Amino acid sequence: METPRIVDIFKQGQPHQEVVVQGWIRTKRELKDFAFLEVNDGSCLANLQVILAPELPDYPELLKQLNIGSSVQITGKLVESPGKGQKIELKAQEVRIYGNSNPETYPLQKKRHSFEFLRTIGHLRSRTNSIGAVMRIRNTCGQAIHEFFQSRGFIWVHTPIITANDCEGAGELFTVTSLDLNNPPKTAAQELDYSQDFFGRRAYLTVSGQLEAEVMASAFSRVYTFGPTFRAENSNTSRHLAEFWMVEPEMAFCDLQGNQDLAEAFLKQIFKTVLEKCPEDLEFFNQRIDNSVIATAENIVNNEFARITYTEAIALLEKADRKFEYPVEWGIDLQSEHERYLAEELFKKPLIVRDYPAGIKAFYMRLNDDQKTVAAMDILVPKIGEIIGGSQREERLDVLETRITPEARTELWWYLDLRRYGTVPHSGFGLGFERLVQFMTGMGNIRDVIPFPRTPMSAEF
Ligand code: 4AD
Ligand code: MG
Secondary structure (H helix, E strand, C coil): CCCCHHHHHHHHHHCCEEEEEEEEEEEEEEECCCCCCCEEEEEECCCCCEEEECCCCHHHHHHHHHCCCCEEEEEEEEEEEECCCCCEEEEEEEEEEEECCCCCCCCCCCCCCCCHHHCCCCCHHHHCCCHHHHHHHHHHHHHHHHHHHHHCCECCCCCCCCCCCCCCCCCCCCCEEECCCCCCCCCCCCCCCCHHHCCCCCEECCCCHHHHHHHHHHHHHHEEEEEEEEECCCCCCCCCCCCEEEEEEEEEEEHHHHHHHHHHHHHHHHHHHHHHCCCCCCCHHHHHHHHHHCCCHHHHHHHEEEEEEEEHHHHHEEEECCCCCCCCCCCCCCCCCHHHHHHHHHHHHCCEEEEEEHCCCCCEEEEEECCEEEEEEEECCCCEEEEEEEEEECHHHHHHHHCCCCCHHCCCCHHCCCCCCCCCCCCEEEEEHHHHHHHHHHHCHHHHHHCCCCCEEECCC
16 A cells, blocks of 8 residues: 555545554553554654554553654554544554664653754754754755746756865865875975875865856856855854855846846745745744744745845944944945844845945956946845845956956966856856755754754764
8 A cells, every 4th residue: 555644644634544654653642541642754744643542453562662763654544533733643453663762762752852952963853843844844945946947947057066166265165185184295395285186186165156157157048056065164153054055046148137136036936935835834933933934934925125235235334223243334244243233123124235345255246337346246134144145247358357366367267268258247146045944944043954064063963
């Protein structure tokens, strides 16, 4: 017999129907004449209640073995549930235990656990309601992202994870090497000799797929990447990971205005899809984590984002009725406290800030006519701050050459070549996938929205 997922049983199951269910026991309750199990298979938040009656073979022995955390297969008949809330439950006819669990030592008990504690049991925490709901929403976001781009004719391209360039120029790179670090080859200057390394040069884990996405956009017009990126920035914050997933569309024949329009439509579409497909999980976050989660999602779908320039943002910050830790003046990089003040308190919705000072942004951003600012845009949202960073790219070879360091100019000869052979105005952005999921769920720490977080001093699971 086909084994349905529990989510489908709740949707389609009819009383008297015979089903086979497989999952893990969340709780066991023994009454005088019956026992109840709550079984979960990860397909939805709700557990399926299973009734065990004494007529089952070896009932007393069976009960002893059915413990919280055990994996089981239960064959039985669906019956209407007398309890309120759930309309269907399962009356067991046959129980098979795949793997027993020791209820004394199983780290997940019925009570609520702190997220800090759950991080110490990364191999088991996905069996909790909260991490389970996060991962389902994460999955739906991923699906919505592909659908958004695919329905607009974007080609999904796979950019390399190992690269020789530092796209963002921030020096937050992890080196990839196969040299024997206990006995490495050295140059005359006593530095590591990467010419003898695997790739014959120094290589890194990528911080962004953008430069390669620009190559692909110069052939396919509209492309996107969706892959892991790595940053060795030593920030132990609730919004930074050393390994995170980034979605990066890149569009030829597109300026900053088009870039902003796409990014706004993109976020709206993702929130709309999650509202439609994950109402139960969203409701869970709304009740347990942050009671503004659903209102925020609806606000994003239904209202236009605010759009201002960096210069306007600075003026607003200077007028603010508070002191910031980092003083405000034209030319500073916006800190998270500034970003949050703007999005959370002033505009109370997503805000696109554009035209940042050239000095604080990456070399590839297009220089504006004022010669002071670049055609950059960041999307700032309440609670998180920056969720998307993007720009129109510098497509003029002569201008790009003035913005690039001499070393990068040699290394990125192929990137400059794009400006020699059929250059076009083009734009793109990067969405931090975990920041999106964090924003959507209201989760306080980014480490709890990725299955296996990588942060300074932590890569256990
Ligand atoms: O603003 P960033 O650095 O932009 C880029 O990398 C561009 N190359 C993107 C592009 O134009 N194609 O990073 C993009 C987004 C940020 O807005 C943020 O949401 C996320 O990536 N991000 C991080 N997320 C988690 N942990 C970190 N350490 C992050 N650093 C950036
Ligand atoms: Mg950025």
